[in-house]
Amino acid sequence: MPHAMNATPQLVYLAFGAEIYQREAVFSIASALAHSASCVSDRKFEIQVFTDNPEFYARLPVTTHAITPTWGGPHRYHFRIKHAALLDVLSEHQKAVLIDTDTFFRASPDSLFERVTGGHLLCNAIGAPLGESPSLPKQSVNYLSQTGLLQTNLRQTNSGVIGLTTADKGILEHSIKLMDDLRPLAPELYTLEELSLALAAHGKLQLNGCTDLIHHYWSRKAQFRAKIQAWHSKHHDDPLSKTAMADVLLVNDRLPRPPQPYRGWQKGVTALIDKERRQFIRELLYGCHDYSNEFDKACAVAWWDKAIVNLEERQGQPLSSEHMTLWLADPLLKLLAGSHYDTMQAHLLSRLKAKQVV
Known part of the structure; x- marks a missing residue:
């Protein structure tokens, strides 16, 4: 008899490597809590962090996990770990959103979870069709052509946010397979993970964006990191204090x-x-x-x-x-x-x- 799935929405982070990524994650989590419609102890969602440094999160209401070594796949592609971690969470929970560390909330996470529904892929932003973007490496184009995946109307995605229900988790399995196939052909393609996700979802799921709810500071990163470092220096000992929560709202976009x-x-x-x-x-x-x-x-x-x-x-x-x-x-x-x-x-x-x- 299959076990019952947890109905509580899951907010998921993947943070490993340099300390700055951990501090970004801590601030993003604090921003989720500061904007939450309910109090910290009675919120309607749970937070999971996959990390190699759990000490950073000891003062936050989160569950930490070690990163499974095999999640990097045969080519040790670190962005592949995002999809593997989210797939792992969706094996136990009905709804989950994985969010990159270089983000912070503009509004309540409850609003974010409302956009995660069956038949939809939640991403941070919906990009231009593939046919309007700069050309991909020749090897990638050849592979996509041979497999019938090269479609100029494919909408690209910014995967700073990935939200799915467990019913649609097969999209992640497909995207992981695409990454494993494409990685040797396009080892320098920085957006391979996003392209694989878009390819997996194309024609199967509708896309939802959330730039109005989440600020993803992939551009001008130095300035936003400076803001977050200043907040961390001031509040790392008590990130849930009233002052810390108030200061979160002063870190604007x-x-x-x-x-x-x-x-x-x-x-x-x-x-x-x-x-x-x-x-x-x-x-x-x-x-x-x-x-x-x-x-x-x-x-x-x-x-x-x-x-x-x-x-x-x-x-x-x-x-x-x-x-x-x-x-x-x-x-x-x-x-x-x-x-x-x-x-x-x-x-x-x-x-x-x-x-x-x-």
């Missing part, structure tokens, strides 16, 4: 930039600077604004580091210490950076020195 009128004024003033340095100076100033939100303030270093990265990409070579010292000595930069100038200068020179030592 906006990039911290000066107001448009002020940016326009800065753009006009910095037009006096040599063209080679102009964009670099403007990007540095994003980190020098006096933001009212303490978590926006925490992005200063991320802005300064990004300014260096962007400059070196434009130049096609690293910035020398001589040029860095000279450019940071610009009187107009000193004036516009104000009280942030000394901190910015010390950070950038230290960063450059560390790179040179390595």
Whole structure:
């Protein structure tokens, strides 16, 4: 006689490797709890975390699990583990949503689970048809053609969120098979896992998105990680305190930039600077604004580091210490950076020195 399935919706995380992924997961879980329509102790969903470092979650109401070594498959493809973990949960529970660590909630998780229904695949975002996207590697195209899977109307998915009912878990088995087949043919295809999921669901399940409920910060990751690191530094000892829950809501989904009128004024003033340095100076100033939100303030270093990265990409070579010292000595930069100038200068020179030592 088959055992009864657990009807309580499951929120699932997979977090392994560097500490930043664990901290992202902790914050995402805290955001789910902060937005929950019910109190933490009486919520309508359960949280499971598959991790190699369960200590991070000791102060959270979650169940932790070890990651099964075979989930990486024959090619040890780490994104395959997402589908294997969710498939494992759906063997015991009627409904589950796996969410990437680089996410946080905009609304109650209850609203998210309402979108997980039979015959549907919940994903973070629904992308353009395959025929409108950049071409896949030739080997992948050949494989898809040979198997009859190459369909230009295939809608791609962002799998920062994957939600299914147990009745539709066969889609995961199919996507895992596709990953195992395609991985040797397209080892550099970063979106293979998402493509496999879209292929498995195409023609079988309708797609539901949830960008209005979940912010997935795969873009501009450094700035959002800076916000989350600041929250973690402040609240890691008591992530469920009233203050921690209130601060979760202050970590917004906006990039911290000066107001448009002020940016326009800065753009006009910095037009006096040599063209080679102009964009670099403007990007540095994003980190020098006096933001009212303490978590926006925490992005200063991320802005300064990004300014260096962007400059070196434009130049096609690293910035020398001589040029860095000279450019940071610009009187107009000193004036516009104000009280942030000394901190910015010390950070950038230290960063450059560390790179040179390595």
